[in-house]
Amino acid sequence: MTRERPTALLVDLDGVLRRFDPAVAAGVERRHGLTPGVLTDIAMHWGRLQPVLVGQVSHADWLTSVADALAGPAGDREQARAAVDEWQAYRGEVDAEVLGFVREVRAAGIPVGLATNATDLLDADLAALGLADELDVVVNSSILGVHKPAKEYFRAACQALRTPPDRVLFVDDDDRMVSGARVAGLPAYRWSGPAGLRYLRAALAY
Structure with a gap:
């Protein structure tokens, strides 16, 4: 049986539509005398x-x-907080090629949703990045109460797009998220850079 072409697109934010220059965090750590990579290691600790x-x-x-974890029990909390605030002031950059693709897809009448594990800062980030009006649907894990790659997350995203899972093409740079989407019934593509746009255009056939 031939699978019908997707009629909606669901894209990840970080690593696909938004990218971060690792040199920025490295510069913050250097200026504050921190071990390279420590900010990301602490912030991304799953329990936190x-x-x-x-x-x-x-x-x-x-x-x-x-900041508390960075300072430790006997550290300088004020200095640690200054480092964390400087690190967080950088909110990343939009990938212009991916944004151009999103605009093409929407112009062809195909709805585009954003599927992201994010915090309550997401709306402010999208506004600052100029993305607030570039998407038809935004599915934020912190609003939904469940994160990718849970099946419930993808079910909610498809409902928001008003499209059955097997007609929603999902794009993410994380293998676990791609696998989770496929388990939930979505065709999914592992993003590794703009070279993938050729495949996505063909898959959507717009």
């Missing part, structure tokens, strides 16, 4: 990150927990 991704704590509270 998971609650903010499902809306159990705010973005601000998450940053406080990161």
Whole structure:
């Protein structure tokens, strides 16, 4: 049986539509005398990150927990907080090629949703990046209360797009998210860079 072509697109934010220059975090760590990579290691520790991704704590509270962990029991909390705030001031950059693709798809009448594990800062980020009006649907894990790659997350995203899962093409740069989407019934593509746009255009056939 031939699979029908997708009639909606669901894209990840970080690593697909938005990218971060690792030199920025490295510069912050260097200026504050920190071990390279320590900010990301502390912030992305799953026990600390998971609650903010499902809306159990705010973005601000998450940053406080990161600063507290960075300082340690006997460290300088003020200095640690300054480093964390400087690190967080950089909100990334939009990938112009991916944004151009999203615009093409929407212009062809195909709805595009954003599927992201994010905090309550997402709306502000999208506005600052100029993306607030570039998407038809935004599915934020911290609002939904469940994060990718849970089947419930993808079910909610498809409902928001008003499209059956087997007609929603999902794009993410993380293998676990791609696998989770496929388990939920979505055709999914593992993003590795703009070279993939040729495949996605063919898959959508617009």
